[in-house]
Amino acid sequence: MTETTGSAEEHLLLSADTNGDGKPDVWMSDTTGDGKADLYQFDTTGDGAVDVTIIEDTSHDETERTVLEGDGGHPLPA
Numbered sequence: 001m002t003e004t005t006g007s008a009e010e011h012l013l014l015s016a017d018t019n020g021d022g023k024p025d026v027w028m029s030d031t032t033g034d035g036k037a038d039l040y041q042f043d044t045t046g047d048g049a050v051d052v053t054i055i056e057d058t059s060h061d062e063t064e065r066t067v068l069e070g071d072g073g074h075p076l077p078a
């Protein structure tokens with residue numbers, strides 16, 4: 001499945017409904033075309049909008065994950 005976002009084409013590898021509401025709330029995409037996920041997006045509130053976006057960079061010896069948007073999946077204090 002291919003999903004187009006803006007002008008960049010992303011290849012959606014997996015989408016999942018983790019809370020059972022019938023709508024996807026987790027997306028894993030391959031933005032580089034190497035067949036491996038490097039963009040992770042999560043709808044943590046169930047409102048249909050992405051709340052957390054994480055990218056993966058494997059250009060170094062170790063994999064680095066960077067939170068681009070959101071709280072990185074950690075709960076915020078009330």
